Amino acid sequence: EQFKGKYGRYLDVDDDGIPYRTIPGTHATHGAFVTRGSSRDGYAVYTEDGDAYRRNVDRLSRKWDTAKELVPQPEFHSNNEHQISNIESKSSDDSSSELGNSKLGVVYFGTSTYAAVEALDLLAEEGIQVDAMRVRAFPFSKSFREFVDSHDRLFVIEQNRDAQFRSLMMIEIGVDPAKIVSVLNYDGMPITADNIFRQIKGSIDKK
Structure with a gap:
């Protein structure tokens, strides 16, 4: 018309x-x-x-x-409460209200979602508070960058050997590689909550 x-x-x-x-x-x-x-x-x-x-x-x-x-925006939440298993109902429009004050961030996406959510509960039971971001699309949005910039360490959960998503973060938005800790699984089986929990807690305990 x-x-x-x-x-x-x-x-x-x-x-x-x-x-x-x-x-x-x-x-x-x-x-x-x-x-x-x-x-x-x-x-x-x-x-x-x-x-x-x-x-x-x-x-x-x-x-x-x-x-x-x-593109679909990331979803954000914190494990400072144990009610995080219903993250799909949280709107990305008011995502900032779902974050705590932790300087530790967890980034996950795709089929690792439910294992990651369960791992966050396990971390909370150990008194380890983290903020989390579920990435739903690429390219990265402004809110993705803001989450990255507001955390000192980022645990990036991936189910591949080469940490490809970590590389994408460094290439696309210039994330300092020193602040990224890769949480990887590539044994042919789906990543588990216990695997994620052990890798994140082990990295925190080393610091």
Whole structure:
């Protein structure tokens, strides 16, 4: 309804890096396009023009930045109370109210979620208070960075040998590697709460 002029599949009309897409059949003459995987301009037309290529690559950078606040946001909580097993009901919109005053942070995601939550209960029983962040999407949002910056040590739970998520944190937002403690499991079995608990407590006891 608001369309005027010629449709451009890769035109960034509102400067957020995300071009508008059309739905086939919605208009008799507008919206259809043919594109290709090689270099193209804003109208999806093949080009070898360097400026057109640069504009499209810059647009992708803006799209990445826009996506950071559009993807599902992290969930935050603390184990200073033992009622943390229902974390899925906590809204990320008011996540700051769920954090305690600990300088220790636990970062987890994916299939390690329930083992991580149980491990936090085990830590609480030992009097070890930590804040926790469940990551739900990538790229990392502003709230992800704020959590990282507000904690002195971060225990990052991963189910792979190479600590890939740790590397991602260092590459994407420049986290000091000295503050990250990897909690890894790669024996082919799902990570357990006891495994997480022992690794985190063992690291804390060494300090």
